[in-house]
Amino acid sequence: MxxxxxxxxxxxxxxxxxxxxxxxxxxxxxxxxxxxxxxxxxxxxxxxxxxxxxxxxxxxxxxxxxxxxxxxxxxxxxxxxxxxxxxxxxxxxxxxxxxxxxxxxxxxxxxxxxxxxxxxxxxxxxxxxxxxxxxxxxxxxxxxxxxxxxxxxxxxxxxxxxxxxxxxxxxxxCARCAAAFRTWLQEKYGDLETLNARWYLAFWGHTLTHWEQVEPPYANGESQTHQAxxxxxxxxxxxxxxxxxxxxxxxxxxxxxxxxxxxxxxxxxxxxxxxxxxxxxxxxxxxxxxxxxxxxxxxxxxxxxxxxxxxxxxxxxxxxxxxxxxxxxxxxxxxxxxxxxxxxxxxxxxxxxxxxxxxxxxxxxxxxxxxxxxxxxxxxxxxxxxxxxxxxxxxxxxxxxxLGGRVSARAALLFDWEAWWALSYSSGPSTDLQYVQECRAFYAALYGLGIQTEIVAPDADLSRFDLIVAPVLSLIESRTAAAIEQRVENGATFLATFFTGLVDNNDLVHAGGAPGPLTKTLGLWVEETDALPKNKTNALRFERQLGGIEAGRTFPSRLLCDRVRLEAAQMVAAYTDDFYAGEPALTVNTLGQGRAYYLATRPEDDALTAILAALCAERGIGSPLGGGTPPPAGVEVSGRVSPGGSPLLYLLNHSLSSVNVALPPGTYTDLLTGETLAEIASLEPRGVRILTL
Ligand SMILES: [Zn+2]
Incomplete structure (x- = not known):
């Protein structure tokens, strides 16, 4: 005590x-x-x-x-x-x-x-x-x-x-909430004609002729038909x-x-x-x-x-x-x-x-x-x-x-509640497509590499990020796409995935289809999307070297396969199977000082890690441990800088084995034990170290 x-x-x-x-x-x-x-x-x-x-x-x-x-x-x-x-x-x-x-x-x-x-x-x-x-x-x-x-x-x-x-x-x-919803909609859309258009109520003949007809999506009413x-x-x-x-x-x-x-x-x-x-x-x-x-x-x-x-x-x-x-x-x-x-x-x-x-x-x-x-x-x-x-x-x-510590992350993952809602309410393309699962998978790949990543809203200031990853951003507004385009032109690397840029904020498909306002940034357009059942896979074969991935390497993929048509973009990897074998599965578009990648299918997690490692290497983004070497398996690394203070390096061993972590040059003090460390930090099973230079 x-x-x-x-x-x-x-x-x-x-x-x-x-x-x-x-x-x-x-x-x-x-x-x-x-x-x-x-x-x-x-x-x-x-x-x-x-x-x-x-x-x-x-x-x-x-x-x-x-x-x-x-x-x-x-x-x-x-x-x-x-x-x-x-x-x-x-x-x-x-x-x-x-x-x-x-x-x-x-x-x-x-x-x-x-x-x-x-x-x-x-x-x-x-x-x-x-x-x-x-x-x-x-x-x-x-x-x-x-x-x-x-x-x-x-x-x-x-x-x-x-x-x-x-x-x-x-x-x-309740009736009071339904009435408040109508008022909220009237303030947003002004007139019923606009509401009918933005909700696409011509579908199945659901056009409304009086505001009093607007209801919440009751379970026994419009709960499934109109995503908008x-x-x-x-x-x-x-x-x-x-x-x-x-x-x-x-x-x-x-x-x-x-x-x-x-x-x-x-x-x-x-x-x-x-x-x-x-x-x-x-x-x-x-x-x-x-x-x-x-x-x-x-x-x-x-x-x-x-x-x-x-x-x-x-x-x-x-x-x-x-x-x-x-x-x-x-x-x-x-x-x-x-x-x-x-x-x-x-x-x-x-x-x-x-x-x-x-x-x-x-x-x-x-x-x-x-x-x-x-x-x-x-x-x-x-x-x-x-x-x-x-x-x-x-x-x-x-x-x-x-206290007051901040992560100095150069990588960002875009996360959007509205995109999550839109995908959750969408009928198709695959019941296995889960927005948060995909975001977690891309984050996990960066996490495994020890890359400090901020998860931000699409309207966040992107200027401090050199790598921007946007998993399954199917709903995207033009201003978000414009901010991404500008950041890429100014030198960032952007990674978009299958099923990106399809709809606007009313879940209406963008004119010209996916990737909508990202078409110029990605340099391609999406012709159609294949949804693979659980027991079916395709694969992407690298046609050229990408970071540590040699040309000729093949990785299995699953879930969705977008068939894309290239405009300015170039093929990095191609599908190996099905009637679209040989078509692009991973592409890159050079725009200004930056690059925009499109991953048209979902590789397994190890391939995801390899691709993200290549993109990080391209921008010189590494872990707080320095160099391009990821932390040992099971070790979480986090670097935080306190205001006016020296950087702190957190090492957490989530494994049940002891592990040694190679430290960047310097002499460190463990704030929890008072030990002085250099070169190597040993971590017990479930061990934690908080190091300061
Ligand atoms: Zn109520």
């Missing part, structure tokens, strides 16, 4: 930047009697915890009826936390609506895609356009903010919780739920302008366009719950996606399980050392907190079998408690050395 936390400074010094790496998690004192709450604070200190998130689900405990408020229990908890040097990530407590509210205002409850209104129960069950919900939630946020604005424990605001994380994904199909309608419905629902967040955040900003505001996101979460959400948040935070079989690159992808929401700024790891989950088919324990490794993976990727769901395992309810720092025996002499405490001591040892 390290020294207990010092009591917190006065509120007048309330930090807007984090004072240190945060360590803690969700705390639900309302589930426990007073004696247990006392014990919790002592245990938190013992576990080197310095932050607790509360009371996320505390609405009814703070407001047992519309005119009754009971904040005294929270006063006591926060006072004890402050006295023990534990910060509060203070929730607005609006994630679960009280039963009295559902009873008094039944239309607060959301309605599902079949038009059935929910009953009381579960969480996040509010209709996002409900005026009663807006009034009551902002009123509670105001009371909490006014009561605790000067409380020394207050560090951060946590609005709502996992927005969209319910049975309807936060969507509501579903796209707009997704935008409307994401925006409308965001309005609920903004309503609470506005109140908090007015009362406590220096306290940062967040809500916990969920990684690659289809229903909400997090690029829009992040603009309204002071700091991004997210909940990391990988499945037991997810590879480390999968988790790294999610961290990078969340980091990229604010163009590389640090983020918070708001939740992870310290041991096991409860919603998988088989809820494996995290083996000893895995929690530490996954936590440092988050820090290496830019997290400034390591936090858990939850602090103490509940006795009942659906999450009673979900892991917690304090398990059901309620003791501190358990494996999990020991691992958490030791991790907390490690984080305390780092002090502020990792």
């Amino acid at each position: 390290t020294e207990p936390n010092a009591p917190l400074p006065s509120a007048s010094a309330a930090p807007t930047r984090l004072p240190r790496l945060l360590h803690g998690g969700d705390y639900n004192p309302e589930q426990w009697p007073e004696a247990v709450r006392d014990e919790d604070i002592a245990l938190m200190t013992a576990a080197n915890v310095n932050v607790a998130t509360l009371p996320v689900f505390g609405w009814v405990s703070l407001q047992p009826s519309e005119d009754t408020f009971t904040f005294e229990w929270l006063d006591a908890v926060l006072n004890r936390m402050a006295d023990s040097g534990i910060y509060a990530c203070l929730a607005t407590a609006t994630a679960s609506i009280p039963a009295w509210m559902d009873q008094k205002y039944p239309d607060i409850l959301c309605t599902d895609a079949s038009g059935v209104r929910r009953r009381h129960g579960g969480r996040h069950t509010f209709c996002p356009t409900s005026p009663d919900f807006r009034r009551l939630s902002t009123d509670l946020a105001r009371r909490i903010a006014e009561r605790y604005r000067d409380h020394p424990a207050l560090l951060l605001w946590h609005v709502g919780n996992e927005y969209g994380g319910n049975a309807t994904s936060g969507r509501c199909f 309608q579903r796209l707009d419905w997704s935008r409307f629902q994401s925006d409308t739920l965001l309005e609920c967040f903004k309503a609470e955040a506005t109140v908090l900003r007015e009362i406590t302008p220096s306290i940062p505001i967040t809500t916990n996101l969920m990684g690659a979460f289809l229903p909400l366009n997090y690029h829009a959400w992040a603009k309204e948040m002071d700091v991004v935070s997210w909940d990391n719950y990988p499945g037991p079989h997810d590879p480390p690159s999968f988790v790294a992808f999610s961290h990078a996606l969340m980091r990229g929401l604010k163009e590389g700024q640090p983020f918070l790891l708001m939740e992870q399980s310290p041991s096991q989950q409860n919603w998988q088919a088989y809820n494996w324990l995290k083996a000893p050392g895995l929690l530490r490794l996954q936590s440092f993976q988050a820090v290496a990727q830019g997290a400034e907190s390591v936090m858990y769901f939850q602090w103490r395992r509940g006795r009942g309810g659906i999450e009673k079998l979900h892991g917690a720092v304090v398990e059901h025996p309620g003791r501190h002499d358990t494996r999990v408690f020991r691992e958490v405490s030791e991790l907390g001591a490690d984080l305390a040892r780092l002090g502020d050395a990792t």
